[in-house]
Amino acid sequence: MSVTAPQGFEAAGVAVGLKSTGKPDVAVVVNRGPLKVGAAVFTSNRAKANPIIWSQQVVADGVVEAIVLNSGGANCFTGSFGFQTTHQTAEKAAELLGVSAGDVLICSTGLIGTGDDAFRAKVLAGTEQGIAELSADGGEAASLAIMTTDSRPKRAVVSRDGWSIGGMAKGAGMLAPGLATMLVVITTDAVIDAAQADAALRSATGRTFDRLDSDGCMSTNDQVTLMVSGASGIAPDPDDFAAALAEVSRDLAKQLQGDAEGASHDITIEVRNAASESDAVEVGRSVARNNLFKAAIFGNDPNWGRVLAAIGTTQAAFDPYDVDVWMNGVRVCTAGGPDAPREDVDLTPRATDLVIDLKVGDSTATILTNDLTHDYVHENSAYSS
Amino acid sequence: MSVTAPQGFEAAGVAVGLKSTGKPDVAVVVNRGPLKVGAAVFTSNRAKANPIIWSQQVVADGVVEAIVLNSGGANCFTGSFGFQTTHQTAEKAAELLGVSAGDVLICSTGLIGTGDDAFRAKVLAGTEQGIAELSADGGEAASLAIMTTDSRPKRAVVSRDGWSIGGMAKGAGMLAPGLATMLVVITTDAVIDAAQADAALRSATGRTFDRLDSDGCMSTNDQVTLMVSGASGIAPDPDDFAAALAEVSRDLAKQLQGDAEGASHDITIEVRNAASESDAVEVGRSVARNNLFKAAIFGNDPNWGRVLAAIGTTQAAFDPYDVDVWMNGVRVCTAGGPDAPREDVDLTPRATDLVIDLKVGDSTATILTNDLTHDYVHENSAYSS
Numbered sequence: 001m002s003v004t005a006p007q008g009f010e011a012a013g014v015a016v017g018l019k020s021t022g023k024p025d026v027a028v029v030v031n032r033g034p035l036k037v038g039a040a041v042f043t044s045n046r047a048k049a050n051p052i053i054w055s056q057q058v059v060a061d062g063v064v065e066a067i068v069l070n071s072g073g074a075n076c077f078t079g080s081f082g083f084q085t086t087h088q089t090a091e092k093a094a095e096l097l098g099v100s101a102g103d104v105l106i107c108s109t110g111l112i113g114t115g116d117d118a119f120r121a122k123v124l125a126g127t128e129q130g131i132a133e134l135s136a137d138g139g140e141a142a143s144l145a146i147m148t149t150d151s152r153p154k155r156a157v158v159s160r161d162g163w164s165i166g167g168m169a170k171g172a173g174m175l176a177p178g179l180a181t182m183l184v185v186i187t188t189d190a191v192i193d194a195a196q197a198d199a200a201l202r203s204a205t206g207r208t209f210d211r212l213d214s215d216g217c218m219s220t221n222d223q224v225t226l227m228v229s230g231a232s233g234i235a236p237d238p239d240d241f242a243a244a245l246a247e248v249s250r251d252l253a254k255q256l257q258g259d260a261e262g263a264s265h266d267i268t269i270e271v272r273n274a275a276s277e278s279d280a281v282e283v284g285r286s287v288a289r290n291n292l293f294k295a296a297i298f299g300n301d302p303n304w305g306r307v308l309a310a311i312g313t314t315q316a317a318f319d320p321y322d323v324d325v326w327m328n329g330v331r332v333c334t335a336g337g338p339d340a341p342r343e344d345v346d347l348t349p350r351a352t353d354l355v356i357d358l359k360v361g362d363s364t365a366t367i368l369t370n371d372l373t374h375d376y377v378h379e380n381s382a383y384s385s
Numbered sequence: 386m387s388v389t390a391p392q393g394f395e396a397a398g399v400a401v402g403l404k405s406t407g408k409p410d411v412a413v414v415v416n417r418g419p420l421k422v423g424a425a426v427f428t429s430n431r432a433k434a435n436p437i438i439w440s441q442q443v444v445a446d447g448v449v450e451a452i453v454l455n456s457g458g459a460n461c462f463t464g465s466f467g468f469q470t471t472h473q474t475a476e477k478a479a480e481l482l483g484v485s486a487g488d489v490l491i492c493s494t495g496l497i498g499t500g501d502d503a504f505r506a507k508v509l510a511g512t513e514q515g516i517a518e519l520s521a522d523g524g525e526a527a528s529l530a531i532m533t534t535d536s537r538p539k540r541a542v543v544s545r546d547g548w549s550i551g552g553m554a555k556g557a558g559m560l561a562p563g564l565a566t567m568l569v570v571i572t573t574d575a576v577i578d579a580a581q582a583d584a585a586l587r588s589a590t591g592r593t594f595d596r597l598d599s600d601g602c603m604s605t606n607d608q609v610t611l612m613v614s615g616a617s618g619i620a621p622d623p624d625d626f627a628a629a630l631a632e633v634s635r636d637l638a639k640q641l642q643g644d645a646e647g648a649s650h651d652i653t654i655e656v657r658n659a660a661s662e663s664d665a666v667e668v669g670r671s672v673a674r675n676n677l678f679k680a681a682i683f684g685n686d687p688n689w690g691r692v693l694a695a696i697g698t699t700q701a702a703f704d705p706y707d708v709d710v711w712m713n714g715v716r717v718c719t720a721g722g723p724d725a726p727r728e729d730v731d732l733t734p735r736a737t738d739l740v741i742d743l744k745v746g747d748s749t750a751t752i753l754t755n756d757l758t759h760d761y762v763h764e765n766s767a768y769s770s
Contacts, residue, residue: 047697047705077693077706079722112690113723217677220694291676291757292602292765299766305497308462309605312432320432321462337464338498372676372766374759380677381684381757 002155004139005166006189008033008229011138013145016126018072018110018119024145026126029185030066030097030134033229038064039197040105041205043222049076050086050115051106052221058090058105062194064227067105068093068130069183070123071148071170075108076220078115085120092124096131107183107223109148109171143168146183149379154255156248163190163232165244169252171219182209182256184224186248189232190241200242201226208249211281212368214260215376216289224249257368262376265297267352267369275361279316283356284367286310294372297352302345304332311356318358326355387540389524390551391574393418393614396523398530401511403457403495403504409530411511414570415451415482415519418614423449424582425490426590428607434461435471435500436491440608443475443490447579449612450488453478453515454568455508456533456555460493461605463500470505477509481516492568492608494533494556528553531568534764536644541636543629548575548617550629554637556604567594567641569609571633574617575626585627586611593634596666597753599645600761601674609634642753647760650682652737653753660746664701668741669752671695679757682737687730689717696741703743711740 004011011029018025031038040059042052058064068089075082086106094101108123133141143153147170154169167186192200205224226245236244257266269287274280287293290310296303304325312320321336330345332338352371370376389396396414403410416423425444427437443449453474460467471491479486518526528538532555539554552571577585590609611630621629642651654672659665672678675695681688689710697705706721712730717723737756755761 045694045697046699047693074690077690077718077721077723079720082722112688112694113718215676217675217691218694218698220690220697290602291600291761295762295765298762301766303497305459305462305605306602308432309430309497309603312430312605313603314431333462333498335464336462337467338462372762374762376676377680377683377757377759377762380680381686 001137001157001166002139002143002168003029003166003185003187004137005157006164006187006229008189008231009187010134010136011142012130012133012135013141014126014129014133016122016129018070018122024141025071026123026130027069027142027145028066028127028130028134029142029227031064031227031229033189033231035191035228035230036063036065036103037192037194037197037228038062038225039194039201040223040225041201043219045218045220047220049074049108049221050078050083051075051108052223054086054090055105055223058102063103064105065099065103066093066097067107067185067225068127069107069146070126071109071146073108073110073115073119074112074221075115076112078113082115085115085123089123089127092127093131096128105225109183109221112220139166139168146170149261151259154252156251158244158247160236160240160244162234163188163236165248167248167252169256171256182219182222184209184252186226189229191230191233191235192228192241196238197226197228200245203242204246204249208246208253211366212253212257213285213288214257214370253368257370260370262373262379263370264373265350265352265371267297267354267371269354269367269369270364272355272357272364273361274358274363275317277363277365280363280365282314283311283316283358284365286314288367288369291372297347298371298373300347302327302332302342302347307356308333318360322359324357328353386522386542386551387524387528387553388414388551388570388572389522390542391549391572391614393574393616394572395519395521396527397515397518397520398526399511399514399518401507401514403455403507409526410456411508411515412454412527412530413451413512413515413519414527414612416449416612416614418574418616420576420613420615421448421450422577422579422582422613423447423610424579424586425608425610426586428604430603430605432605434459434493434606435463435468436460436493437606437608439471439475440490443487448488449490450484451478451482452490452492452570452610453512454492454531455511456494456531458493458495458500458504459497459606460500461497463498467500470500470508474508474512477512478516481513490610494568494606497605524551524553531555534646539637539640541633543632545621545625545629547619548573548621550633552633552637554641556641567604567607569594569637571611574614576615576618576620577613577626581623582611582613585630588627589631589634593631593638596751597638597642598670598673599755638753642755645755647758647764648755649758650735650737650756652682652739652755653751654739655749655751657740657742657749658746659743659748660702662748662750665748665750667699668696668701668743669750671699673752673754676757682732683756683758685732687712687717687727687732692741693718703745707744709742713738
């Protein structure tokens with residue numbers, strides 16, 4: 001059910017030819033509840049797509065009525081024509097829904113630098129068709145329409161006492177052909193205000209989606225949106241709501257990692273006993289972005305030297321010669337030298353656990369990443385050919 | 386001739402079984418000139434191999450008599466036993482040459498975390514054999530002995546009026562099986578003092594080797610050494626010497642780029658009109674390290690959107706919507722939108738020129754990199770198997 005699991009939402013997914021395969025490519029989610037609260041977080045890339053520039057303005061007042069998402073084109077670096085396409089899409093949706101265009105979010109994903117008349121016409125047609133097909137059980141269709149090369153839709157629902165949160169997601173770092181755009185829509189029928197929605201969303205994404213670092217490449221189009229209908233009439237404890245939102249976010253982030261194209265290993269990097277959480281994140285991310293380490297994992301090679309070489313490039317507090325490294329439960333390095341023989345490490349399972357113990361503090365962080373594979377190179381080199 | 390082209394140097398390269406192929410694996414270069422000046426720059430990785438820790442102390446006083454280099458083992462994270470191996474190697478060379486061990490540099494390359502009794506015995510044997518075979522035309526043999534999976538040796542010589550500079554190099558970012566270690570030895574018979582040698586070396590490496598960024602992975606063992614014999618008796622103008630040293634360094638850096646394993650494109654990224662040179666370097670490096678861009682070039686896909694997405698992650702001064710991007714002479718992006726059609730760009734040649742015009746200042750920098758290929762993944766995943 002994804003985004004229509006909570007009360008007060010309608011959704012649809014339609015096919016208008018943006019995808020050459022003919023599969024669904026435009027999704028619409030509309031808030032029909034008593035509240036019209038919205039919050040969103042966006043890519044921190046300074047090169048932002050037109051839908052990001054638009055949506056940042058829309059969400060500023062905390063009011064969101066609807067969101068329109070398309071695959072088949074990122075609408076990024078398409079000049080003023082591209083921005084007008086985004087604007088016209090919001091106007092079209094607003095007109096048909098009887099709301100203000102300034103309360104309609106837009107998301108796009110696909111190739112940068114393309115977005116001609118034909119693209120605009122299809123997005124507008126998809127918006128119209130999607131709104132015509134809105135239904136209270138349209139969450140599944142919507143989750144299918146935002147897929148690009150995802151092999152399966154990503155959906156999550158948590159239900160609490162009388163209220164619930166539902167979500168859908170697409171993409172991950174290794175997705176071709178675009179730029180790894182991650183689009184997420186989360187809905188809830190809990191009664192919360194805009195400030196609480198914003199705070200809970202930032203807290204949840206900061207420790208879930210922001211710690212999924214499949215290939216170190218930051219998209220121009222990433223957007224995670226929370227829409228609040230209040231249709232349950234129940235105002236949960238703020239901590240309970242934040243915990244449930246983090247649970248849905250973590251679930252979707254793990255689904256993104258597990259479906260990263262080309263990947264043959266899902267790598268969980270846990271950094272322990274760091275001086276600060278930001279140190280732990282920096283150390284974990286340095287390993288997640290090290291191509292030599294990622295290629296070694298693809299080859300089932302427990303090459304822990306590449307872990308130390310990666311973390312040696314960071315500014316985090318630790319002594320490189322007093323770090324323990326564990327791979328799938330085997331301590332392969334301790335105190336600046338080898339420990340258990342590398343033959344003891346079995347890297348054949350898809351799930352790979354790397355633990356780095358910095359031994360300097362009590363902070364921890366977990367980064368999710370994938371290995372660097374032939375299929376990754378293939379998927380990301382074969383776009384135009 | 387490489388390192389024995391200048392007067393006052395002897396060198397050798399021998400095979401002692403560190404390489405399973407039986408090819409030469411230990412090189413020795415000895416300064417026989419009236420001056421014994423040395424300077425070196427080292428990896429900035431905090432995880433440093435034992436030879437780096439040793440050599441940093443040796444070079445501190447500006448006096449260097451000899452250097453011993455081995456492939457077949459990085460001697461990094463091998464504990465105190467590994468440091469003793471480095472120390473004993475220097476002692477052995479010093480004893481045989483009749484010099485102080487504190488004036489003998491050591492370099493190693495290979496897998497991290499290995500370096501047992503057998504490794505030590507072979508390195509010591511190679512040191513002894515290499516010194517026994519020293520000759521004034523041993524530069525070629527030395528350049529062969531430092532190769533790992535280099536397909537060809539890297540040598541360069543520049544001759545000026547009565548003095549010369551010679552150099553040899555191994556490695557590049559994409560070299561398997563080790564960690565991309567770059568080892569360089571440069572010799573000169575010009576008369577210069579330690580301070581001038583150090584300044585000229587830092588200046589040359591800062592704009593040549595430091596701007597070769599094949600895959601963003603920093604080694605634990607990188608070392609670039611300059612040895613000065615003074616045997617020509619000629620003290621060149623400092624600017625002339627610095628220019629000649631930069632020329633040799635640039636030549637060797639380009640040879641490293643051109644032989645990067647797995648690469649099918651040599652990519653030159655020129656960043657123009659930046660507010661500062663450091664901004665230009667940051668922007669160029671962000672593109673050089675973007676896997677999606679590198680995979681696109683492998684696929685001969687002029688996917689300029691990935692260039693903008695990469696530079697959008699930097700803190701450099703520029704407006705992402707007022708940047709020009711040229712690929713192989715074709716301006717594909719201008720002022721936040723597409724320019725010439727991507728079909729106009731021919732990426733089939735190995736040499737690939739990317740120009741990024743930031744339009745905010747007058748500083749420039751050039752970064753050399755390679756594409757991300759199937760062979761890169763293969764080479765770097767297949768070590769243990």
